[in-house]
Amino acid sequence: xxxxxxxxxxxxxxxxxxxxxxxxxxxxxxxxxxxxxxxxxxxxxxxxxxxxxxxxxxxxxxxxxxxxxxxxxxxxxxxxxxxxxxxxxxxxxxxxxxxxxxxxxxxxxxxxxxxxxxxxxxxxxxxxxxxxxxxxxxxxxxxxxxxxxxxxxxxxxxxxxxxxxxxxxxxxxxxx
Numbered sequence: 001x002x003x004x005x006x007x008x009x010x011x012x013x014x015x016x017x018x019x020x021x022x023x024x025x026x027x028x029x030x031x032x033x034x035x036x037x038x039x040x041x042x043x044x045x046x047x048x049x050x051x052x053x054x055x056x057x058x059x060x061x062x063x064x065x066x067x068x069x070x071x072x073x074x075x076x077x078x079x080x081x082x083x084x085x086x087x088x089x090x091x092x093x094x095x096x097x098x099x100x101x102x103x104x105x106x107x108x109x110x111x112x113x114x115x116x117x118x119x120x121x122x123x124x125x126x127x128x129x130x131x132x133x134x135x136x137x138x139x140x141x142x143x144x145x146x147x148x149x150x151x152x153x154x155x156x157x158x159x160x161x162x163x164x165x166x167x168x169x170x171x172x173x174x175x176x
Contacts (some may be wrong), residue, residue: 097143104136105150112153115160123168126161130154 037044043051111129115121133154140147 097139101136101139101145104132104139107132108136108150108157109153112156115157121160121164123164126157126164129157130161133157 034047037047108129111121111125133150136150137147139145
């Protein structure tokens with residue numbers, strides 16, 4: 001109990017000041033020790049770790065800069081490649097559209113030639129050709145192109161189809 005009473009009579013402000021003075025003294029001794037080691041060229045374990053940590057930080061910074069430059073270069077390369085692929089896709093799309101137009105034009109003109117030569121054609125062939133022509137017109141419209149030679153072929157096909165329908169209607173009327 002006497003110890004507790006003695007502890008309560010301690011002046012805490014002087015204890016705080018004493019601890020503060022001791023810490024300042026330790027800091028001064030450490031600074032003096034560092035100055036002496038620097039003057040003598042002696043490297044302590046702590047100083048070596050600090051130097052290595054600093055060198056590692058510098059090296060990491062350089063590697064990061066190099067990595068960022070490589071990333072920027074790779075992104076530019078990737079963007080150029082994307083543009084090339086996009087141009088190739090546009091070119092292939094245009095080639096496909098041109099092929100579709102040519103194939104439809106060929107089929108319509110071929111059928112018109114067959115009709116004009118008087119070769120037999122059934123109703124489904126006419127309907128198929130008319131359907132192909134509708135697709136052909138739609139593709140031309142979507143791509144801002146104009147129809148020229150196929151329009152004349154379609155007029156010939158439509159006239160022959162109307163005549164065939166009239167003939168079918170007349171023959172079915174005669175059968176009744």
